Amino acid sequence: MIHSLNPTIKAITVILPAILLSFSFDIITPAIMFIYILILTFFFSKLNIKKWLFYFIPMSFFALGLAWMTMLYTDDKYATGPIFFSFFSFDIRMGSIIVSMSLALRSLCFIGLSLLFAFTTDPTKFMLSLMQQVRLSPKLTYGILAGYRFVPTFKHELDLLKKAHRVRGLGRAKGWRNRVEHTRQYFIPLLAGAIRKAERVAIAMESKGFTGSKDRTYYTVMKIKATDYLFFIIMLIILIIAYYVSYRLGTLNIFGHRIMP
Incomplete structure (x- = not known):
């Protein structure tokens, strides 16, 4: 298959x-x-x-x-x-x-x-294959994987922000100017959350001994x-x-x- x-x-x-x-x-x-x-x-x-x-x-x-x-x-x-x-x-x-x-x-x-x-x-196996077969930098591939894993959480956080705004009486934006302003109000908290997540991931990877070296072992070995x-x-x-x-x-x-x- x-x-x-x-x-x-x-x-x-x-x-x-x-x-x-x-x-x-x-x-x-x-x-x-x-x-x-x-x-x-x-x-x-x-x-x-x-x-x-x-x-x-x-x-x-x-x-x-x-x-x-x-x-x-x-x-x-x-x-x-x-x-x-x-x-x-x-x-x-x-x-x-x-x-x-x-x-x-x-x-x-x-x-x-x-x-x-x-x-x-599978995106994870594709990244692992690029590292093992193409010798792509682990820093780049693991960064892409981390970003890919964050995508579902961004949608969840955006839904929470919209509900929080409605609870505070902001409601739905009417007109393109108000929609642009609401987009800015969503964008800044999402960006701040993304930066915090990136820092936590970087600290966690360093604490586990990740150096970005290509000479490393893999739990999942991709073979041709x-x-x-x-x-x-x-x-x-x-x-x-x-x-x-x-x-x-x-x-x-x-x-x-x-x-x-």
Whole structure:
């Protein structure tokens, strides 16, 4: 399952194909990759499909909107072929439709890869993997982890501040000026609390012997297994197959340059 893969290898497996996929301006290449991403999401992960759709559908509207604007304002280099239809003063050519559909499919691939990584990766294990495999500074990684752990407490403290203001008769702010003033009243106590928490965490880490040295032992050891390399290799193979299929069909387009077999 994807949940058990090494987070660093998983991140590389997600980022590298996304970068390579951005070179393609045809439809076939991102379509094949998107189908493979859906197979990974639905059959090789323990994701809650309803939760995945809750995030994917709003983001897909952004991708469709981006594709629509691209279709209307396509560069002359890509707006080739016969006029497919006209929209007000815009003449939509076949090349514009292909480029916009390619952009939409690539955006969906990026969204799918991002959600796949975010929902199958434990943040703590990801930070530990960055320390152990990438040799990232423990000071930076533990600082990020501490900040990440503080996020839920900030929401709780903000709710307490709002209730305290209501008890004192302040109520809800009306008008943008009053809302800005209320935001300032919330911001200063939250900032002061964050500083106190950061100081307490720093003192606690120093008292436990934390020096920030990279030569340290870990309670949880992150290892790279054969399945991690297999996941990375298969992802690249699928991408190569997608490019090859598009090339054989005569649709491969790299930055506006059609590559024919």
